Every structure is written in structure tokens, then in C-alpha cells.
Amino acid sequence: QQQVKQSPQSLIVQKGGISIINCAYENTAFDYFPWYQQFPGKGPALLIAIRPDVSEKKEGRFTISFNKSAKQFSLHIMDSQPGDSATYFCAASNEGDSSYKLIFGSGTRLLVRP
Amino acid sequence: GAGVSQTPSNKVTEKGKYVELRCDPISGHTALYWYRQSLGQGPEFLIYFQGTGAADDSGLPNDRFFAVRPEGSVSTLKIQRTERGDSAVYLCASSSQAGGYNEQFFGPGTRLTVL
Numbered sequence: 291q292q293q294v295k296q297s298p299q300s301l302i303v304q305k306g307g308i309s310i311i312n313c314a315y316e317n318t319a320f321d322y323f324p325w326y327q328q329f330p331g332k333g334p335a336l337l338i339a340i341r342p343d344v345s346e347k348k349e350g351r352f353t354i355s356f357n358k359s360a361k362q363f364s365l366h367i368m369d370s371q372p373g374d375s376a377t378y379f380c381a382a383s384n385e386g387d388s389s390y391k392l393i394f395g396s397g398t399r400l401l402v403r404p
Numbered sequence: 405g406a407g408v409s410q411t412p413s414n415k416v417t418e419k420g421k422y423v424e425l426r427c428d429p430i431s432g433h434t435a436l437y438w439y440r441q442s443l444g445q446g447p448e449f450l451i452y453f454q455g456t457g458a459a460d461d462s463g464l465p466n467d468r469f470f471a472v473r474p475e476g477s478v479s480t481l482k483i484q485r486t487e488r489g490d491s492a493v494y495l496c497a498s499s500s501q502a503g504g505y506n507e508q509f510f511g512p513g514t515r516l517t518v519l
Binding site for chain 2: 294296322326331332333334335336339341379381383385387388389390391392393394395396397
């Protein structure tokens with residue numbers, strides 16, 4: 291059972307454009323939603339995270355939009371740069387789960403063209 | 405250390421062999437996780453340690469997989485009778501404490517190839 295569905299699988303954006311990646315979840319007990327960035331040969335690194343008590347969180351060029359009723363959240367990368375080219379994973383976690391394990395989406399490969 | 409380290413970075417083995425993968429978490433981090441990442445997929449949870457004990461091993465696929473963390477720091481993931489389907493990148497992550505949403509810091513992973 292895929293608890294977190296991510297789209298698109300791949301994305302090509304011109305430098306300076308906006309990159310948008312979407313995720314949907316099924317488990318209403320999820321209450322923590324991080325986004326991770328992964329470069330080839332490296333482990334994932336936390337980019338930004340949100341809890342469902344807010345609808346939006348912004349850090350620099352990165353914004354998470356959260357829609358609790360629709361069980362969807364998205365990552366927006368403003369003014370996309372070639373250095374943003376990486377694979378992005380959304381994830382979810384449940385505070386009721388004492389391990390706080392992360393459930394990841396399948397990833398989006400982003401390519402930002404110069 | 406500066407971050408989570410994992411050794412070896414690559415491991416090639418033959419079907420049926422036994423392998424051990426090592427994880428050195430960030431110093432002082434009490435929570436440690438193992439995930440498995442298949443090609444083109446997101447990481448999948450395997451096991452969680454709080455201190456020395458495996459608090460959640462619900463992600464281990466079968467009894468060929470086992471992990472230990474005897475002194476509450478370094479952890480070893482052990483795979484017996486490896487199968488070709490075990491080929492993946494095995495990621496280790498640590499966080500500062502068990503409670504709350506403390507960031508999980510990932511290592512670079514061990515790429516396991518079973519021939």
C-alpha cells in the first residue's frame with residue numbers, strides 16, 4: 291500500500307522558473323510532512339518541513355503548501371537554479387508512531403536547464 | 405563526527421552469501437534508523453533503534469535481515485542468504501532524540517549488489 295503518492299516522476303524547468311512537486315497521502319494520522327533533497331551518490335537531506343496546523347511554510351526559495359482537507363501537500367521552488375537539479379522526496383510521519391519513521395513518496399527527478 | 409558515515413560504500417556479493425553493513429551515527433544521537441532504497445524509489449523503513457534496543461523492526465522484510473546496536477552508537481545491518489532482490493542502497497539515519505520531530509540525518513548509503 292503506497293501511503294504517499296508523489297508526482298510528477300520527472301520535471302524539467304528552465305532557470306528562473308517555478309518547480310512544483312505534488313504529494314498526496316492516505317493516512318489521516320500523519321502529522322509531519324518533510325521534503326528531502328537527494329543528489330546522486332548522497333543520502334537524502336532535509337529541505338523543509340511542515341505540520342498540518344499551518345497551510346504554508348516558506349524558507350527562502352522553497353515553499354510548502356498544505357491542504358489538510360484534500361490530504362495533499364506540494365513543494366514550490368521559486369527562481370529555480372541549475373544547482374537545484376536533484377531528486378526530491380516528500381515524506382510523512384505520525385506522532386502516534388513512537389519510532390517517527392518516515393514514509394517516503396517515490397521521488398521526483400528535477401532538471402533545471404541553464 | 406561531522407555526519408552519519410556508512411561502510412562500505414559499495415558491496416558486491418554472490419547470492420546466498422552473508423553481508424554486514426555498518427553505520428556510524430552522529431555522535432550523541434540516540435535514535436538510529438535503517439532504510440532501504442531501491443532504484444528509482446523512495447527510501448523504505450526497515451528498523452528503528454532507540455539506544456541499544458530495536459524499538460520498531462516492522463519494516464524488516466523477513467528473518468534473513470537483522471540489525472544490532474550493542475553500545476547504543478554504531479549499528480550493523482546483517483543480511484543472511486542474500487538474494488538478488490536484496491540489491492539496493494541501504495541508508496542509515498540518526499536523530500538527536502527519540503521524541504518529537506527531530507531531523508533525521510542520512511548517511512550516503514551502502515550500495516549492495518547481489519549477483
